[in-house]
Amino acid sequence: MILQINFKSGMPIYLQIVDQVRAAAASGALRPGEALPSIRPLAEELRVNRNTIAKAYTELESQGVIETLPGRGCFLKENQSALRKKARRELLIEHIDQVVVQAHHLQVPHDEFLELIRGRLDVLDDKRRAHENHKED
């Protein structure tokens, strides 16, 4: 799991870490039972205050995403399926919102926009099918 801080996002640093850990859990980049980086090396690598990492981990713990095992560190909790679904949707909604705003600026009407999305889903399906056929040959 590689984390990255963006000082231009306007979001507090500890919340960026919380979001990215949740996203990693949702995408499978971090699996249940896997260890999170410990505070010191992570703080050094990201060059952020240790207290910020500690605050992020405390928040993740109170959200039930991770658990702290004394003397061993922080681990992603088992049974994240509910969270995974929710987190996945949240992640996707973020991206969709950006595209929706872009469509608004480009003055693309709703019907046309939805049609475009359907079209792109078809293109992706075709590509995948072509790829599978290719493998079978």
Added chain:
Amino acid sequence: MKSPTPVIQIENLSYAYGRAEAVHDLSLTVEPGRCYGIFGRNGAGKTTTIKCLLNLLRPQSGQVRVFGLDPAKHEVEVKRLLSYVPDQVAFYPWMSVRETLDYLASFRAQWNRQTEQELLERFQLDPAQRTGNLSKGQRTQVALVAAVCPETDLLVLDEPTSGLDPIVRREFIAAVIGAYQQGVPGKRTILVSTHLISEFEGLIDEFTLIDHGRTVLTLDADQARERYQKIRARFAQSPPEIDLRTALRVRRDGRELELIANGSGPELMERLREHNPESLTTESLTLEEIFVATLKS
């Protein structure tokens, strides 16, 4: 609940070198466990302020307190509780790194040998080397080792990374985070003065921006990045007349507008949106950009 004694409290501090006023009516408070930045251009009064905390200069008016103590009256107690990396590091050039650290350790009640060893290895410093033969970067590294090992509650860094190459700067900051910040959370406090703000961006909890010896801005770092926004809008025709007086700065270029907002971002976005821009984007300012925007406006 009574709030804990601030680690540093400066009230209405003024100091002049002859007729040249270096610091004027400056106030700031640093709470325990924080990493506090003093940002300012060269000659803004950063070093003078720090020297008043260390009793290297006596305030001409106002007062300074470190751990609630007056550094002029309780110099030894105050110095026991803090360590300091000055902007110009000087050691006895004939002493080796080993001798220098032993000499400095002899003034301290406590000295973490293990941390010392770790840092010497991390910086690849040769203990047998004479300090007179060290580069500027290496001398600063030795000064940091000497500042971290006594495990004081307050670490004062005065322009620690200026004049160092980017690799050494990064290593320096990682060492501050890794070696100094260990220990009881919320106890180790850092005061850093710098104009190389982006280096310290992730470390800073709160900052004061000073210019010509005066406080221009004091803010929590996360709040600052939330408040200061850069907004870009592009219109189909040249931009219509829009009331943008609440913007800190406005730049026009053909059909494009770029605004810097201080807290008024959402309101300005709303105004721009009413005129159906072709594109409208926003991003936060980094602390360095806030520094530039504030001092140039």
